Amino acid sequence: MSARSRILDRLRQRDGKPLQAPKSDFSVVTERGWSAQERLVRFERWITSVHAEVIHCDRSDWASALARVLSDKGVKRLALGREHPVAREARAALAGGGVALVDADRDIEGWQRELFDDVDAGLTSTLGGIAETGSLWLWPTTDEPRLLSLVPPIHIAVLDAESLADTFFDVLQDHGWAKEMPTNALLISGPSKTADIEQTLAYGVHGPRELVVLLRHAAREQTDS
Secondary structure (H helix, E strand, O other): OOHHHHHHHHHHOOOOOOOOOOOOOOHHHOOOOOOHHHHHHHHHHHHHOOOOEEEEEEHHHHHHHHHHHHHHOOOOEEEEOOOOHHHHHHHHHHOOOOOEEEEOOOOHHHHHHHHHHOOOEEEEEOOEEEOOOOEEEEOOOOOOOOHHHHOOOEEEEEEEHHHEEOOHHHHHHHOOOOOOOOOOOEEEOOOOEEEOOOOOEEEOOOOOOEEEEEEEEOOOOOOOO
16 A cells, blocks of 8 residues: 555544654664663763773873874864863863963854864764764864864863763653754764775765764763774
């Protein structure tokens, strides 16, 4: 039976009663019910499958993990906000070190050339992650503007393990997007990548070539992946 026939058949069977919507078969609204550990494993599996890097760390010492990432990747100039707790902790830990801290809360016209030509990496907080797709979700602000995660060659994102949700639908529902839709939300599932007609994959052509997720744990509860 065609889709048209099924619709017409349901309309004929109404008998004056309200038409009931069929049960949705969209996976996005299917309850997963994963445990916290399952969410962590699934998130890391998917996001690392697209060339991202996940580094597990304690929340009490995550800035040390950040310093190691910056050193390992040769980052000399790091762009970040000033007001968010993530930015404040990073600034305190990196002050007086060998990494120049670039203020990101400025009008883009005042530091556009610096952002595109001189900044090695951008540091942002996140509001959460999505286990089903291995995605981060962010709401950019004037303190952490959108370009901070889109322009520098390396994007370093700080994610709290307990903020992982099963699906994007859970994010929409749990955070009340229907009542207060963000003006600018970002879903990030890996570094920037593109391919030519011969399917040769290249990273960093339209954005960061590397994505590093600092996955913070309240306790040292690492995944086994």
